[in-house]
Amino acid sequence: MMNILLVLPVVIPLTTLLLGLLVKRHHAWVSFISLAGSLALLAAGVWLVMLAAQGVVLSGQMANWAAPYGISLVIDRLSAVMVAITGVIGLATLVYAHRQPMPADFLRDVHLFVQGLLAGICGAFITADVFNLYVWFEVLLIGSFALIALGGGERRLAGAMTYLVLNMLATLMFLLAAGLVYGSTGTLNMGELALIFRADQATSGAWLGVMLMLMSFAVKAALFPLFGWLPASYHVAWTPVSALFAGLLTKVGVYALIRMVTLLWPEPGMVHTVLLWVACATMIIGVLGAAAQTEVRRILSFHIVSQVGYMVLGLALATPLALAGAVFYLIHHIVVKANLFFVGGVAARLTGSERLAAMGGLYASKPLLAVLFAIPALSLAGIPPLSGFWAKFVLVKASLDAGVWIATFFALLTGIFTLLSMSKIWNESFLKAHPQPEQLGVAGDGPRGAWLTMIVLAAITVLIGFGAGPVMEYAVASAEQLVEAPAYLQLIERGGE
Amino acid sequence: MEWIAAITAGIMAALGVWMMLDRHLMRVVLGIAVLGNAINLGVLTTGRFAGERAAFVFGNEVVTDAANPLPQALVLTAIVIGFALFVFALAVLKRTHELHGDKDTDKVSASTEQPAPDHNEDHHEPEGRA
Numbered sequence: 052m053m054n055i056l057l058v059l060p061v062v063i064p065l066t067t068l069l070l071g072l073l074v075k076r077h078h079a080w081v082s083f084i085s086l087a088g089s090l091a092l093l094a095a096g097v098w099l100v101m102l103a104a105q106g107v108v109l110s111g112q113m114a115n116w117a118a119p120y121g122i123s124l125v126i127d128r129l130s131a132v133m134v135a136i137t138g139v140i141g142l143a144t145l146v147y148a149h150r151q152p153m154p155a156d157f158l159r160d161v162h163l164f165v166q167g168l169l170a171g172i173c174g175a176f177i178t179a180d181v182f183n184l185y186v187w188f189e190v191l192l193i194g195s196f197a198l199i200a201l202g203g204g205e206r207r208l209a210g211a212m213t214y215l216v217l218n219m220l221a222t223l224m225f226l227l228a229a230g231l232v233y234g235s236t237g238t239l240n241m242g243e244l245a246l247i248f249r250a251d252q253a254t255s256g257a258w259l260g261v262m263l264m265l266m267s268f269a270v271k272a273a274l275f276p277l278f279g280w281l282p283a284s285y286h287v288a289w290t291p292v293s294a295l296f297a298g299l300l301t302k303v304g305v306y307a308l309i310r311m312v313t314l315l316w317p318e319p320g321m322v323h324t325v326l327l328w329v330a331c332a333t334m335i336i337g338v339l340g341a342a343a344q345t346e347v348r349r350i351l352s353f354h355i356v357s358q359v360g361y362m363v364l365g366l367a368l369a370t371p372l373a374l375a376g377a378v379f380y381l382i383h384h385i386v387v388k389a390n391l392f393f394v395g396g397v398a399a400r401l402t403g404s405e406r407l408a409a410m411g412g413l414y415a416s417k418p419l420l421a422v423l424f425a426i427p428a429l430s431l432a433g434i435p436p437l438s439g440f441w442a443k444f445v446l447v448k449a450s451l452d453a454g455v456w457i458a459t460f461f462a463l464l465t466g467i468f469t470l471l472s473m474s475k476i477w478n479e480s481f482l483k484a485h486p487q488p489e490q491l492g493v494a495g496d497g498p499r500g501a502w503l504t505m506i507v508l509a510a511i512t513v514l515i516g517f518g519a520g521p522v523m524e525y526a527v528a529s530a531e532q533l534v535e536a537p538a539y540l541q542l543i544e545r546g547g548e
Numbered sequence: 549m550e551w552i553a554a555i556t557a558g559i560m561a562a563l564g565v566w567m568m569l570d571r572h573l574m575r576v577v578l579g580i581a582v583l584g585n586a587i588n589l590g591v592l593t594t595g596r597f598a599g600e601r602a603a604f605v606f607g608n609e610v611v612t613d614a615a616n617p618l619p620q621a622l623v624l625t626a627i628v629i630g631f632a633l634f635v636f637a638l639a640v641l642k643r644t645h646e647l648h649g650d651k652d653t654d655k656v657s658a659s660t661e662q663p664a665p666d667h668n669e670d671h672h673e674p675e676g677r678a
Contacts (some may be wrong), residue, residue, distance in 0.1 A: 204647075
């Protein structure tokens with residue numbers, strides 16, 4: 052029973068994908084199956100979170116091969132909540148995409164590829180084996196390549212090409228790193244690696260491999276200075292697709308970073324110092340990049356970069372509070388960022404463009420949309436009582452406690468700049484009168500599903516803000532579990548069983 | 549044997565990187581393929597080539613001098629996945645070439661910097677679909 056629950060996050064999207072392929076001629080059935088599958092994934096995620104909140108850690112060996120050689124899967128608190136959020140965003144994307152005025156076969160392809168992508172993302176969250184993590188990265192890459200290129204067009208294919216080349220390079224780097232780690236430690240199991248590193252028995256070859264691995268995660272997470280591919284490609288994809296990417300894809304890299312660093316180095320050390328500076332640079336460069344942009348989705352893309360900096364800051368400070376802050380940030384950010392892209396898509400539809408200069412008049416004509424934009428935008432900037440405030444508050448407090456003034460300074464400065472560029476979008480596309488008023492609202496409100504998605508995600512943001520207590524308790528417990536890593540270490544100690 | 553493999557992998561990786569630095573998109577994509585194979589060889593080499601016999605065990609037999617099967621399994625997986633990605637990259641490359649004419653990387657990436665078109669791409673028939 053435990054084993055079935057353990058593999059559910061991967062099995063559900065894969066089954067959905069297969070069923071969808073079987074009926075792919077009937078577009079309505081595909082979208083029905085895909086929506087049902089995403090709902091099932093969300094339900095499984097919520098179930099896992101409820102189990103994890105009671106302190107249950109699921110772990111097991113695939114096909115009963117003993118631990119260092121067989122593939123281990125572990126679902127602890129962090130994995131469970133990531134799976135649940137993946138379910139939320141996956142479902143939100145598909146509901147948003149539902150009945151959009153696009154050709155039916157295009158929508159069907161989106162459904163199928165999104166399911167493949169979800170399988171890869173969930174797989175990456177639950178695996179405890181380095182090579183298996185590589186395989187899941189590849190699975191999600193194939194899904195994301197297809198999604199980003201879908202629909203074609205000059206801009207989109209050029210963006211897809213950039214995305215493709217740089218992400219393939221990062222994944223190759225990861226493969227080489229996995230090879231080096233295996234060659235010098237004789238294991239690919241994260242638990243055993245953790246034991247080797249914690250006992251300080253790692254050779255220089257193992258260090259080299261692990262550093263290369265962290266670098267490839269840094270590319271995935273779009274950390275400074277390796278983030279160039281992100282703002283070059285995210286804004287050209289179809290809106291629901293770029294919302295899905297914005298929410299989830301970089302966070303897989305952040306998750307992998309958090310997992311490896313907490314496993315291998317439970318105490319702060321050299322790696323943490325490097326990460327601290329990288330995090331500060333990522334925050335400030337990302338937000339300055341956003342300030343220079345004049346299109347909604349490009350501004351938001353640069354903000355992904357700066358926000359990733361906050362999460363890595365939490366990881367780099369390495370105190371229990373800071374780690375909890377990073378986990379909280381991860382949870383809050385995925386929802387907020389995806390929602391901002393969704394709102395941006397509807398705003399672009401209503402005004403006829405996503406260039407700020409050609410937008411305007413939305414506050415007067417669509418007050419609901421203005422509210423739906425204000426909630427995630429203020430949350431991203433860290434205005435109380437929304438979710439982003441608590442996330443930033445905890446990180447700032449943690450950096451003050453740790454006496455790292457420079458991090459506090461950069462975190463606060465980035466918050467101010469974020470607020471500035473959010474107010475830029477607000478002024479240009481909501482307050483200002485539309486330059487060509489007759490263009491406003493020509494395209495109509497669009498499908499109701501899109502509005503439902505935005506309302507539900509905004510409600511989740513508000514809920515996390517007002518119910519910060521329980522969420523923070525969960526995050527604190529996750530942070531403890533990350534450092535102690537009971538399941539990862541036990542699998543090795545009992546030889547897998 | 550490790551030396552030969554390591555040097556070969558090194559040369560291939562250098563070639564791959566050199567090709568990726570080229571201005572032509574075709575070379576960039578082929579460079580990834582070369583680099584990918586260099587890394588596959590590298591992963592195989594890190595498992596060391598000691599062992600002459602296949603690592604099959606019958607009954608209670610103990611195989612001495614067995615080859616290390618794990619890196620071979622890893623590389624097999626990596627080859628399959630890498631091949632799929634390479635084929636997809638070629639497909640995107642072909643379409644990019646059709647749309648952009650020349651395959652100069654700078655010109656291609658410059659087109660993503662262009663301002664978003666006034667008609668909203670999201671709500672129109674995407675071009676290039678048969």
